[in-house]
Amino acid sequence: MIRALGRGFILFLQETGAIALLLLRAIRGFPRLFSRFDSFLEQMESVGVKSLPLVLVTSVFTGAVSSVQAAYQLKGYITLRYLGAAVGKAIFIELGPVLTGLVLAGRVGASIAAELGTMKVTEQIDALESLAIDPIRFLVTPRFFSLLIMLPILTIFSDLVAILGGLLVALLLERVGHYTFLEGLRGFFQMRDFSTGLLKAFFFGGIIGIIGCSQGLGTSGGAGGVGKSTTKAVVISAVLILFWDFLIASIIF
Numbered sequence: 171m172i173r174a175l176g177r178g179f180i181l182f183l184q185e186t187g188a189i190a191l192l193l194l195r196a197i198r199g200f201p202r203l204f205s206r207f208d209s210f211l212e213q214m215e216s217v218g219v220k221s222l223p224l225v226l227v228t229s230v231f232t233g234a235v236s237s238v239q240a241a242y243q244l245k246g247y248i249t250l251r252y253l254g255a256a257v258g259k260a261i262f263i264e265l266g267p268v269l270t271g272l273v274l275a276g277r278v279g280a281s282i283a284a285e286l287g288t289m290k291v292t293e294q295i296d297a298l299e300s301l302a303i304d305p306i307r308f309l310v311t312p313r314f315f316s317l318l319i320m321l322p323i324l325t326i327f328s329d330l331v332a333i334l335g336g337l338l339v340a341l342l343l344e345r346v347g348h349y350t351f352l353e354g355l356r357g358f359f360q361m362r363d364f365s366t367g368l369l370k371a372f373f374f375g376g377i378i379g380i381i382g383c384s385q386g387l388g389t390s391g392g393a394g395g396v397g398k399s400t401t402k403a404v405v406i407s408a409v410l411i412l413f414w415d416f417l418i419a420s421i422i423f
Contacts, residue, residue, distance in 0.1 A: 189384045192306065196314045196380065199307035203315060206308075213312045217278050218320030222327065228273055229266070229328040233335030236260050240336075241344045250346050254354030257336040262363040266329040268415055271374030274321060275407035279382040282313055283403035286386025287396040295387065305387070314379035321375030322368045329367065366422050373418065374411050381407045 203210055240256040286309060289295050298305045333355070340346040385403040389395045 199311035233332030237336035255358035282382030287389030317375035
């Protein structure tokens with residue numbers, strides 16, 4: 171039992187070290203990122219634009235259920251004029267960035283791991299190295315920085331649509347006027363709440379990018395290995411998103 175725990179701990183340290191080294195190499199490739207700016211734009215489109223419909227659908231229902239739950243908790247204790255404030259706080263600080271991060275971990279993180287994993291098992295990575303092309307700068311750096319940029323942008327759209335979803339539910343189900351809802355939202359809005367959500371999204375984007383790439387590049391064992399890498403990328407990204415969410419919130423608040 172002790173020996174198994176020791177082996178597991180050593181494997182954990184090895185994988186953590188490999189991810190840290192990959193992160194450093196990806197950051198070092200930033201100056202050359204703009205020499206292949208077309209590839210960078212393609213990754214931003216794949217990560218951001220193509221993920222937008224899924225993010226918006228998720229956000230509408232997130233805002234709607236936030237409004238329903240907040241109204242249920244406020245009734246009998248606090249007037250519903252504070253419904254907008256309650257919904258806004260929950261979305262800006264927590265629900266917007268976290269749910270957007272989890273959605274992209276499932277869609278983009280899995281896609282990156284599967285794509286790079288397939289290239290690894292079919293020896294396309296080795297072919298790049300034989301042509302003196304650094305696979306980290308060629309494959310990892312554009313994906314990593316596109317997620318760093320696009321996830322905060324997607325979070326802004328998510329916040330806006332979630333607020334609209336909450337407002338719609340407040341109007342139709344709770345009989346709270348739009349002026350009352352928006353006045354409560356504006357009265358308790360703090361820029362720190364919004365900026366904290368964007369800071370979380372920035373970290374979540376980096377987590378999804380580096381974990382997806384590391385799992386993809388570490389793939390072995392053919393098609394079965396690609397499936398395992400994809401699953402691990404999503405699971406590890408989701409766990410790290412929740413961990414960093416707690417850590418950032420504990421530091422700031």
